[in-house]
Each structure stands twice: as structure tokens, then as C-alpha cells.
Amino acid sequence: MSDKQSIWTLDTFLQFRPSLRGNYKADVAVIGGGMAGILTAYFLQQRGVDVVVLEAGRIGRGQTRNTTAKISCQHGLIYHRLLRDFGLELAQQYANAQQQAVELYRHMAGAGGIDCAFQDAPSYLYSTCRTTELERELRAAEKLWIPAGFMTSTELPFAVKGAVRFANQAQFQPLRFLQAIAKTLTIFENTMVRAVEGERIYTEGGIVQAGEIVVATHYPFVNVPGFYFLRMYQERSYVLALRHAQRLEGMYLGIDAQGYSLRGYGETVLLGGQGHRCGEHPAESCYESLRQAARQIYPSSVEIRGWSAQDCMTLDGVPYIGQYSAGTPGLYVATGFGKWGMTNSMVAAVLLSDSILGKANDCADIFSPQRFHLRATLRRVCRDRAHWLRGMTLGFVHVPKKRLEKVPNGQGAIVKYQGKTAGVYKNFKGETFVVSARCPHLGCRLNWNPDELSWDCPCHGSRFDYRGFLIDNPAMQGNGF
Ligand SMILES: Cc1cc2nc3c(=O)[nH]c(=O)nc-3n(C[C@H](O)[C@H](O)[C@H](O)COP(=O)(O)OP(=O)(O)OC[C@H]3O[C@@H](n4cnc5c(N)ncnc54)[C@H](O)[C@@H]3O)c2cc1C
Ligand code: FES
CATH class of the missing domain: 3.30.9.10 (D-Amino Acid Oxidase, subunit A, domain 2)
Structure with missing residues (x-):
């Protein structure tokens, strides 16, 4: 997360929630409390399902707080591309789902009385x-x-x-909307999910058991199955x-x-x-x-x-919303919103709540994560391979003082020493911060982002602050030594 906060944070107070201590059981667990996760949980609760939300930090503090919050089905030059690549029937599914999402927001804010x-x-x-x-x-x-x-x-x-x-x-004002729909939900904050095995979800504070699990963590953190790191x-x-x-x-x-x-x-x-x-x-x-x-x-x-x-x-510009992988019934995902996550979060809430309740939805096919264009994926893998290889030889490195002195105040740099590489940032007072230049997700080499004073990964987008603390996933730990 950037420490530069959006205007939405100025007039919204999101109530604090406890973190999970001990074990918990629910029919459905939603992992991630952004717009996608909270809307999905809200729809499930409205339909009588016992649902719990598990959030690593605070709800609404991921990308959702930094959106520009247009609720629009106009997603760049998308419809010509969808007709060309997917054909009329699937393109119509996308258009219908997005238009329905706009109408649902209108209904919730109007008839539903949400002040946003x-x-x-x-x-x-x-x-x-x-x-x-x-x-x-x-x-x-x-x-x-x-x-x-x-x-x-x-x-x-x-x-x-x-x-x-x-x-x-x-x-609209996205955080005021989120605040309203989250009010009656059961949410555990500061509860990072470390692993999912069958119906068991492992967090630092305890285990959650749920028959159905939705991964709405922006970038999915379960690498295998699903292989989302190959497709986004x-x-x-x-x-x-x-x-x-x-x-x-x-x-x-x-x-x-x-x-x-x-x-x-x-x-x-x-x-x-x-x-x-x-x-x-x-x-x-x-x-x-x-x-x-x-x-x-x-x-x-x-x-x-x-x-x-x-x-x-995503590779084809359409989100992945549906079953996480062919072999994991009961595990769902909502990701790849391509900077159109307001309507796509609503689409996810509708499709996933329908799917969990066993109701067919005639817009589901185009969003299916099981569509897999192997050739396109391989092209992406070849492109990303260069990033992966650069990171492979890294590890702990002690950088001599002389090398550190060469980094100017106020700047970050990759410093190489004896075939190894570290990320070095020196603040304006001359204090130096040394971190691993290797991304803990899958090992790509990180690059310095001078606008946010962060180390950013070109492969799948994990980010770390200059001290090595994790800012954005899919990595699940920092890169500090
Ligand atoms: C500059 C910009 C402008 C945008 N403007 C628009 C716009 O105008 N209209 C529009 O439709 N879209 C817009 N978008 C896109 C939209 O903001 C995003 O798609 C949307 O906010 C994503 O919501 P999310 O719930 O998927 O992710 P997030 O809001 O990031 O939520 C994911 C949550 O999961 C949590 N989490 C992660 N890992 C774990 C874990 N292991 N355990 C527990 N919790 C975890 C995170 O802490 C986070 O709170 C914009 C995007 C950008 C970059
Ligand atoms: S290697 Fe995947 S985010 Fe860095």
C-alpha cells in the first residue's frame, strides 16, 4: 500500500474488527476484504448463508481504497476485441454481466439506501x-x-x-459503500491466511473450516493449482x-x-x-x-x-471468476479485473454466490478461470522467464560500506557484490536500508520505485517498502534480511 492515501480515506471510518484467535467454522469463508470479497460475502449473507471474511490487514485497505471508482461497463476498447476473440455469445455475456452490475449498484444505493x-x-x-x-x-x-x-x-x-x-x-465513494455493506458481516482483520488445504484454512491465529472458500485476495496467493502466476x-x-x-x-x-x-x-x-x-x-x-x-x-x-x-x-483481458481450478470443487477465485474492479467485483459477487448456492448463471462462461489459452500462456512465460532468471542467483549478501557510500542520498539502487545482489535505499539523512533484491514469491529480481520508495517485482507485481515489509501480494512475506 502506498502511504499516499486517496481522498476516499478522508471521510470514511471503517470500524475495527478483531483478529482470529482459535478455530472457527462457517459454511463459506471469503479470503480478502476488498470490494470483491466484501460484496461476495454480503450477497451470500443476504441469501441466508453463514459466511466469514478473513482479511490480512484492514478491510478496504488494499487496492479498493485507491480506485477512482467509476462504475462503468465501458472498459476501454474492449467490446470490439471480445467480439473478435470470443464471438457474439460470450461477448454478450460480458456486456450483460457488466450492465447488470451497474444496475445492482444503482439499486443498492437507491432503493437500498446506501449513502455513498x-x-x-x-x-x-x-x-x-x-x-x-x-x-x-x-x-x-x-x-x-x-x-x-x-x-x-x-x-x-x-x-x-x-x-x-x-x-x-x-x-461513487467506494469506501463509504464498503463500510455500509460490511456492517453486519462477520470479519476477522489482521488475519493473514497462510495456506488452504481442502476445507481447512490456516491463519496465524487459528484454523477456519468452511465447506466453500472464495479467494478474493486481489492476486491469488495459492500458486498450485490454478497457476495464476503464469497468467497475470x-x-x-x-x-x-x-x-x-x-x-x-x-x-x-x-x-x-x-x-x-x-x-x-x-x-x-x-x-x-x-x-x-x-x-x-x-x-x-x-x-x-x-x-x-x-x-x-x-x-x-x-x-x-x-x-x-x-x-x-489477464492474458485475454477478461477476469477470472469461478472455480479456482478444475480439480478443486468448493474453492473459488475472483481476480484479474484489469482496472475495472468496481463492476467486476459486483459480477464476482453475483456469479460466485449463484455458484455456491447451485444456481446456474447464463453469464458465467466467459469469466471461467478454466479457459486456458496454452499458446498465449507460453508466450507470456517466455517473456517473464527473463525476469525469473535474473533473480535466481540471489541470496543473503553482505555489502561492504564502500559500496553503500556510492548510493546517493534519497535514492535506491541495486548493488552487486561478489556475484550477489542487494537492494539499497539511502534516505536524505544518509541512513541506509539494505534488503534482498530477490522477490520471496518466485525469485524474480526487484526494481526500485522512486515514486513510492518501494521495491517492486516485474513478474507478478509484489511490492515491498524500503525496509523490506510486504506492501502488495502475491508474495506472503517481506524481503528484509
Ligand atoms: C489507479 C487505479 C484506478 C482504478 N479505477 C477504477 C475505476 O474507476 N473503476 C473500476 O471499476 N475499477 C478501477 N480500478 C480497479 C479496482 O480498483 C480494483 O480492481 C479493485 O479495487 C480490486 O478489488 P479487490 O477486492 O480484488 O482487491 P483489494 O481491494 O486489493 O482487496 C484484496 C484484499 O485481500 C487481502 N489479502 C491479500 N492476501 C491475503 C491473505 N493471504 N489473507 C487474507 N487477506 C488477504 C488484502 O489485504 C486486501 O484487503 C482502478 C485501479 C487502479 C490501479
Ligand atoms: S516473483 Fe512473483 S511477484 Fe515476484
Whole structure:
């Protein structure tokens, strides 16, 4: 987690929950208290199921607190791709599931009375220089019965060449929503799950027994079976909250190389962008690049917050929601939301609660984790192999003082010594912090992230602070010596 906190944390207090001490039994256990886990548990509880949530830290403190919280079925240029790669029937399943998710949020915030700054808003994909892909996406959306239109001007303070508008989408304050639905759930916080064996879940404080288990830990931590580490990487992006920027009614996403994400929240505009694969931070500061954009787009704006987050990206751009692996009935997963985890968490809650209650769902097939494109997977494995190999020779290394002195104050660097490698960070006072440069997940070499002062893994996106404490999974321990 970044210590730079989102604006959602400013006006939400999430009640503290006890940690598990001793053993516990429930019909269903949900591991992970982000939007996906809490919504799934809420749906199960609403349908009369005895369910418990096990959360390693605090609920809502994972990626969910750092989202921009657009509730939209417009997920980039996805529908043209889905029609091409999956065909009409499966693409329609995706579109229907996402549209139903938007409606369910609307219902819960409206008729359900959840106070979460829910607001109807159209969403737009825009480009400042081209229209071909947008027109193609519009045709795909129309084919899938999504209400869409094409515009050549928007409320944005810069000209666009074109924009595809989806009507009837929404935005909200995600943590206030989470706080409301978590109220009556049984939750154990500061309860990290170390292993799952059959119906038994092993935590540091005790064992939980549950007939059905949902892994909603953002990146699944069970490597085998499932092999999710072969089929997903993580991508980071950055957000600035700006005051004194022109108020926005709609939600926007640019499709150009330097396209930005924008939405309003009252008097504030959230400007997002500068995405990159986790562990592959560009040379320049992502926050500074985004600040430059803010100065150009909203010259009078004032930055009140800046933060970053990351999300899991699947090989084919569709989340994995369903049975964890072919050989594990009763074990489920919800992951790979591709930066669209608000509607996809709702999709997961519907599909997984249906599945656990034995109810068929006609949108389930496209999300099935059992779809496995071996050729595409092998391509990814070859690409990632370079990262894995770099990490293989590492281990404990004592770095001589002379080597450490070469690292400038305020910077992090990989230091090589006698064929071994360590990660070294020196703060502005000259204090030095040395950690293993090897990721404890599967051994890839970590890279320094100067924006967040963290060591980030390019393989599957685990992150560690400069002292070696774990920030983001799938690793389950820190990288300190
Ligand atoms: C910059 C950015 C902007 C975004 N904006 C949007 C948007 O506008 N709209 C949208 O739809 N999506 C958006 N997303 C995506 C969305 O925020 C995420 O997909 C979503 O929050 C993921 O929720 P989650 O519940 O899967 O994960 P998390 O919120 O990370 O929750 C997982 C939880 O599992 C816990 N956990 C992990 N391991 C264990 C363990 N071993 N035992 C117990 N607990 C464990 C963690 O502590 C954590 O609390 C954005 C993403 C980014 C990066
Ligand atoms: S996250 Fe898998 S090797 Fe680092």
C-alpha cells in the first residue's frame, strides 16, 4: 500500500474488527476484504448463508481504497476485441454481466439506501487524434445492445477528435459503500491466511473450516493449482485529486498513448494516468509527469492529494471468476479485473454466490478461470522467464560500506557484490536500508520505485517498502534480511 492515501480515506471510518484467535467454522469463508470479497460475502449473507471474511490487514485497505471508482461497463476498447476473440455469445455475456452490475449498484444505493455519493454519469472513451478505433468500438457496443453514441465535442477543456459515450453509467465513494455493506458481516482483520488445504484454512491465529472458500485476495496467493502466476501480471497507475479545476459531469478515459482518466467528485477532479507494468518504473517520476499534464489541462488547479494503485491484468483481458481450478470443487477465485474492479467485483459477487448456492448463471462462461489459452500462456512465460532468471542467483549478501557510500542520498539502487545482489535505499539523512533484491514469491529480481520508495517485482507485481515489509501480494512475506 502506498502511504499516499486517496481522498476516499478522508471521510470514511471503517470500524475495527478483531483478529482470529482459535478455530472457527462457517459454511463459506471469503479470503480478502476488498470490494470483491466484501460484496461476495454480503450477497451470500443476504441469501441466508453463514459466511466469514478473513482479511490480512484492514478491510478496504488494499487496492479498493485507491480506485477512482467509476462504475462503468465501458472498459476501454474492449467490446470490439471480445467480439473478435470470443464471438457474439460470450461477448454478450460480458456486456450483460457488466450492465447488470451497474444496475445492482444503482439499486443498492437507491432503493437500498446506501449513502455513498452515488451519482449517475455517462462514460466516454476519447481520442484527441484519431477516430477509427472509437468508431469500431461504437459498432461493437451497438451490436451488443449497449446504449452508445458518437460525439465530436465534450465538456473536457481540450478538443477531442471523437468520443464514444455510454449512457446510464455511474460513480461513487467506494469506501463509504464498503463500510455500509460490511456492517453486519462477520470479519476477522489482521488475519493473514497462510495456506488452504481442502476445507481447512490456516491463519496465524487459528484454523477456519468452511465447506466453500472464495479467494478474493486481489492476486491469488495459492500458486498450485490454478497457476495464476503464469497468467497475470500487475499494472500500476497514478492519480491526482485537483481543486479549482472545471467541474466534470461525465467520466472519461483517453485511448491515446498519453490518454488520461478523468472524473469529478464534487468540487474535485480526479486525473489519472502514467500506467506502467509493476516493477518497470520509467526513468522520470510518474507523479511529476501527471502534474505536468494537470498544469496543461487545468492551469489554475491545486493538487490536494496524489496516490497510486495497481491491478491484475489477464492474458485475454477478461477476469477470472469461478472455480479456482478444475480439480478443486468448493474453492473459488475472483481476480484479474484489469482496472475495472468496481463492476467486476459486483459480477464476482453475483456469479460466485449463484455458484455456491447451485444456481446456474447464463453469464458465467466467459469469466471461467478454466479457459486456458496454452499458446498465449507460453508466450507470456517466455517473456517473464527473463525476469525469473535474473533473480535466481540471489541470496543473503553482505555489502561492504564502500559500496553503500556510492548510493546517493534519497535514492535506491541495486548493488552487486561478489556475484550477489542487494537492494539499497539511502534516505536524505544518509541512513541506509539494505534488503534482498530477490522477490520471496518466485525469485524474480526487484526494481526500485522512486515514486513510492518501494521495491517492486516485474513478474507478478509484489511490492515491498524500503525496509523490506510486504506492501502488495502475491508474495506472503517481506524481503528484509
Ligand atoms: C489507479 C487505479 C484506478 C482504478 N479505477 C477504477 C475505476 O474507476 N473503476 C473500476 O471499476 N475499477 C478501477 N480500478 C480497479 C479496482 O480498483 C480494483 O480492481 C479493485 O479495487 C480490486 O478489488 P479487490 O477486492 O480484488 O482487491 P483489494 O481491494 O486489493 O482487496 C484484496 C484484499 O485481500 C487481502 N489479502 C491479500 N492476501 C491475503 C491473505 N493471504 N489473507 C487474507 N487477506 C488477504 C488484502 O489485504 C486486501 O484487503 C482502478 C485501479 C487502479 C490501479
Ligand atoms: S511477484 Fe512473483 S516473483 Fe515476484
